[in-house]
Amino acid sequence: MPSRVDTTPVSTYRDSLYRHAIRGLFYGENSVEPGPDANEALAEIPEGMDGAALEVRGNQEFSENRLLDSIATFTQAVLLDPNSPQGYEGLGTALAAKGRSSEALACFRTALRLDPTR
8 A cells, every 4th residue: 555645734833844955955865965045044043143053042942842943943954064963963852853864864964074083
């Protein structure tokens, strides 16, 4: 029996929120890289925020179980500082908690590539 795709308005809305949260990044099998819409996503980052401040905010949102907010914030952190393994690790943790295991694994692999001691 073929699996059904949930196309209810709630499901469609949740999918659009998720797509917006990860906007700006491309998830490959073994890495995460800036995507074609990275500049648009960077333009949405509040003035004066840096990668480290966004990582702190993403961790706070994660601790409050605001997973989509945490994913969006860690995405911004990674876009601002693509050499920070902490950003990828936080993003991977939030994605895993949301059930997005393949994207989470790509984040963890990217963090390990940047800092093999993690």
